[in-house]
Amino acid sequence: MNSQTQSVRDYLTDLQDRITSTVAMVDGGRFVVDRWKKPAGERLQGQGITQILEDGQVFERAGCGFSHVSGPSLPPSATQHRPELSGAPFEAMGVSLVFHPRNPYVPTVHMNVRMIAATPAGGETVCWFGGGMDLTPYYGFDEDCAHFHTTCKGALDPFGVDKYPRFKKWCDEYFYLKHRDEQRGIGGVFFDDFSELGFDGSFAMMASVGDAFLDAYLPIVDRRKNTPYGERERSFQLYRRGRYVEFNLVWDRGTHFGLQSGGRSESILLSMPPLVSWAYNRQTKKGTPEDRLYRHFLVRREWV
Template sequence: MMQTQEIQDYFLQLQQSIVDALAQHEPNHAFIQDRWQSDLGQGISCVLQGGEHFASAGVNFSFVEAAALPAAASQKRPQLAGLPYQAMGVSMVIHPVNPFVPTFHANVRFFIATDPQTGEQHWWFGGGLDLTPYQLIEADVTAFHRACEAACRPFSPTLYQELKANCDRYFYLPHRQEHRGVGGLFFDDFNRWPMAQCFAFVQAVGEAIHQAYLPLIEKRKMMPYDQSHLDFQAFRRSRYVEFNLLFDRGTIFGIQSGGRTASILMSMPPVAHWHYQDLPPKDEAQRALIAAIRQPVDW
């Protein structure tokens, strides 16, 4: 079995590369680097708020271990709940200022649980990346999905479609009967190949983070917008909050495991508005967005 230190080193390198790339857009605003330790483990939270182009950007690394794996981390393997475990990963959420730049979420993670009776180790990877636009620009969404597909292609000709379908199913708000965004990739309990091959796929997903999202920032961050665009952005961000608090397994795992609240809730947008009646779309880009989140599209 691979050494977990190699996985941890890669996660730290990925975190730094994403922070460095985002920092190029904010020469007058620096990321806060918050190194923390707790009874569960340690981590580095890199957060920028109130920037010229990022209302909030967080890129977090954490390593935790405890005597009992929470149920939220073992839904597909309930027999592992309660076993001693280690978990590590990188999670990022970017909420841009400009409503034409989508919100972006990605994470990659690794779990290993050990049976104290037999010494048997159970490991798996998880993660993915997904896009939440507020004005639907089809060319941008298509480019995002092609980068996701390119990451999957060397490993299996059908992997992209499988993980895209997983993403569409996972990022769904049943009480709203809509999806959080326009999808991407999602995988969990991922150990279908030897560990080295699974890790290579996780690294390909890490590269896709650069290829799929960062060009959209450069392309759209200076587009003109007005108050109606900001109002619709804040309305749609309320749905982002609803999903993260009600359904996101990472948030639930963090809370169940007694994790660090500031890092867990880093994903929240700084501004979100709730309306008793949905704010109606005012242009074709907003109408197209509503259609796309109600019925997944084969991008």
């Protein structure tokens, strides 16, 4: 492991610990720590740390995983924008989290920061970064959306005022359920295959996004976690969680990368909610908060 790779790994493991220790205090529960290593002889080699809190007071399921793996050739999901690296040996590391709250008025959140390094035959190692965060409310509030997006913008502005609008648009386009013509949530920021600031600048930008996560999300949790709710809100939350499952299994490149490359499925699928429901052609009544979610929040719009 070279010094650059080690510096990214050190940052990522520290980020995971900072996030899980803070969220554990907010919830009052405890993250179970599962350290794993791929068995010798498998196509993909590596190790990771999966931390997961289940059946908490605030979070029904909160998973935050670190992984560092290497393999003999990049899978198709990683080379669709870099065909010159097809078949190159690689290593990938990242922190990925999805938190599913208990209260339907608290939004689900996703965050991921990662680096991939590949070495083509006869060439130099190429590193690129990716990441972002996005928010998926069940009952939307304008002030929550504005806070989340403002925090994302603040994390990116030091690296160029073009970054937030560019990555916000990318997020809107990425977290979109094509088969339903529907946004997954209210977005945030997303970037991938990023190396244009050089290694140091690109790493710093990725780290700035990771460091902004708690500031972006926890104030929203604090505002909404004690909001009274009943069976109606719970039923709608479980139904909307179905969309989350559909996106992650059908469209998410990170899930595809992990499964295609022979990753650890138990850790890759930590994003799945503990309970979910589907209903055939469920409709919302006009003028209800549920209807407003579709009309006002699950549309591409500017929040800052």
